[in-house]
Amino acid sequence: MNQLIEQGHLPITDKEEELRQGMDTHVNKASKLVEALWQIPSQLGLPITLDINSAVLLKSDINTKLKVQPGIFREDRNNQNVKNVDCEVKSDQAIALQLVGKMSVDCHVVKSGVALNAMMNTAFPVSGKMSIDLVKKEHKVTFESPEKERELFVMRSKPVV
Secondary structure (H helix, E strand, O other): OHHHHHHOOOOHHHHHHHHHHOEEEEEEEEEEEEEEEEEEOOOOOOOEEEEEEEEEEEEEEEEEEEEEEOOOOHHHHOOOOOOEEEEEEEEEEEEEEEEEEEEEEEOOOOEEEEEEEEEEEEEEEEEEEEEEEOOOOEEEEEEEOOOOOOOOEEEEEEEEO
């Protein structure tokens, strides 16, 4: 965008070369899903407090390569039709979810209760290649799976008294 603003034009051939070499996209996102607090009156006059908090973390790394022959943009092709498209995608996704639930009674001198801290993790790599030959009207799609055994989903919980 800076090049577009400073020079007044955007060289298309540079973008095509970036796609051929590979473009990386990294996304890290954190979000609070639930934050809730309830107080329930009891017969003793001491309120029972219920507290629930939950957060999720997302990490995504994607590398994409794209090659179009003779070229992506019409200006580079000299009015030739596209003959071949090759695309390669490598990605690694990870998600973590934490849920904390607490139930307590507070009498301003002593606080007592129980809590549960649950954590779930998952990670999954996805890679693939796609090749389209528009002249022969053929296509080939390949997905690559991990070569070693992995734990795709892990869940832990820890009660606290």
